Amino acid sequence: MSAGDEVVVALDVGGTGMKCALVRPDGTTVHTERHATDAQRGPDAVVDTILEVADGLAGKARAAGRTPVACGIAVPGVVDETRGVAVWSANVGFRDVPLRELATTRLGLPAALGHDVRVGGLAEARLGAGRDAGHVLFVAIGTGIAAAHVVGGSAATGAHGAAGEIGHILVRPGGPRCGCGRDGCLEAVASASAIGRRFTELAGAPATAAEVADRAAAGEQLAGDVWRAAVEALADGLATGQALFDVATVVLGGGLAQAGPLLFDPLREALRERLTFHREPRLVAAALGDEAGCLGAALLALDTLAKESR
Amino acid sequence: MSAGDEVVVALDVGGTGMKCALVRPDGTTVHTERHATDAQRGPDAVVDTILEVADGLAGKARAAGRTPVACGIAVPGVVDETRGVAVWSANVGFRDVPLRELATTRLGLPAALGHDVRVGGLAEARLGAGRDAGHVLFVAIGTGIAAAHVVGGSAATGAHGAAGEIGHILVRPGGPRCGCGRDGCLEAVASASAIGRRFTELAGAPATAAEVADRAAAGEQLAGDVWRAAVEALADGLATGQALFDVATVVLGGGLAQAGPLLFDPLREALRERLTFHREPRLVAAALGDEAGCLGAALLALDTLAKESR
Secondary structure, X not given: OOHHHEEEEEEEEOOOEEEEEEEOOOOOEEEEEEEEOOHHHOHHHHHHHHHHHHHHHHHHHHHOOOEEEEEEEEEOOEEEOOOOEEEEOOOOOOEEEOHHHHHHHHHOOOEEEEEHHHHHHHXXXXXXXXXXXXXXXXXXXXXXXXXXXXXXXXXXXXXXXXXXXXXXXXXXXXXXXXXOOOEOEHHHHXXXXXHHHHHHHHHOOOXXXXXXXXXXXXXXXXXXXXXXXXXXXXXHHHHHHHHHHOOOEEEEEOHHHHHOHHHHHHHHXXXXXXXXXXXXXXXXXXXXXXXXXXXXXXXXXXXXXXXXXX | OOHHHEEEEEEEEOOOEEEEEEEOOOOOEEXXXXXXXXXXXXXXXXXXXXXXHHHHHHHHHHHOOOEEEEEEEXXXXXXXXXXXXXXXXXXXXOEEEOHHHHHHHHHOOOEEEEEHHHHHHHHHHHOOOOOOOOEEEEEEEOOOEEEEEEEOOEEOOOOOOOOOOHHHOEOOOOOOEOOOOOEXXXXXXXXXXXXXXXXXXXXXXXXXXXXXXXHHHOOOHHHHHHHHHHHHHHHHHHHHHHHHHOOOEEEEXXXXXXXXXXXXXXXXXXXHHHOOXXXXXXXXXXXXXXXXXXXXXXXXHHHHHHHHOO
């Protein structure tokens, strides 16, 4: 059997849905499917679904004459990659779930467990918008804001699986209360939800961040003010990231990055204003869309295989 | 000749002085000396002195029956460890000086060039206060504030040799002007110089940070206010570092760490208040004092040797 027949079973588990794929070692996808997470059923039921879907994918691979060689699973929250444990997750309800071991046992395959944003960053750094840079910061901006610092193709995990929480750095002392309980976190000012919420508060009418961006572009002053305030907070956050990480490329993903030049043009300028002796990183949009999580989970599983065979 | 006779020629070059040593592979020091940097003579003269001192140290090692196996040099500023180039330094005047190559040529030994705070962090993480932790943030607080993020015994350098500039993250928007040109940087609020400067401004009489700490401890209200404001800014900076790096241990060095419990007790408490879902790092004082730079330069040189022999 040739290496071209080998595939990795990859799952990216989110609060509402699971993106699933069979991924070749070269990063191409040969099959995708989606399933509901139905997190309200509780973590045990979610784990059962994960294992069933993964096992089903391995079966489909074999039925198509392919060889599943590993399984990679990405989940949100605090994830201990080293022990393969989903330590904590607000939106899926995991508390110390040994998902790697459960997957290995169920599938009879080597498995890897990763953090959704960190594996997304891994994929963008190796296959996507950061693929020519050795030092990449991937920042996903949606309901929340989180980051992955990828150096030499490997994402920093931290001592407890909680590295990269750029959404929870202080940018506006005394600012809006964050979901984490602190005031003035970047996420509380500049996430897509925070932008929509702020505009809604001030305008008295609901709007999403995308609508705020469009209205700002159309010259509406209130929308412009809200958008600018978010861009400036983001620039403060990215400048802090650059001071600490000194990357070559910052890749922005998540829903807010869809705003394109409405986000990137003013953000690039605001970031430039804030950098003094530091080198300005390239600021680019993510290239892999919502496939990044699956691809990254597959890459992590392949890395684990490579390490084991050394 | 036994391995016990091998030594590394190590230099830690600062704006005013050079700390120099012969260091054994196990991290013990067999000889130390100090020289003036005399930076006002210009960078060429400083480079000449560095090479002469290094060559002299290698000669002394040989005269004592030891074998110099490598040379490690630490300098401040922006340092490209990969290319071995001192890119930029405000207080020594370096601009793209290929110090590693110059040292290798002059001494006929493999050489490594490192950043003073990053190699200091390397030494603290491997031989000093962080030696039992895989993930360490070393923060040096003196005239300025800088950090080294050390994982698995190796310090992150960044894409351009400028990683770890925790002194230049925004903590007080609209706050005091920093030496870098921006307002509200951590260094402008919480460095030893900033504390002394702030007290002097408010009290109309000069005082060092150490004196401010003592006066605060003695119950002087103004000193207490200034000290507390600095501690809170430091806690904000460390909380940001923890959100991004998620380390097990934070090691504080530099002049300000000499304040002992006057710094560590309120700082630990203020940091704890700021951490929500993040794990609290151990907060400890540096153990190696001003030897850390030399020891780290030696470790970096030994790492280079080990890589080359692979």
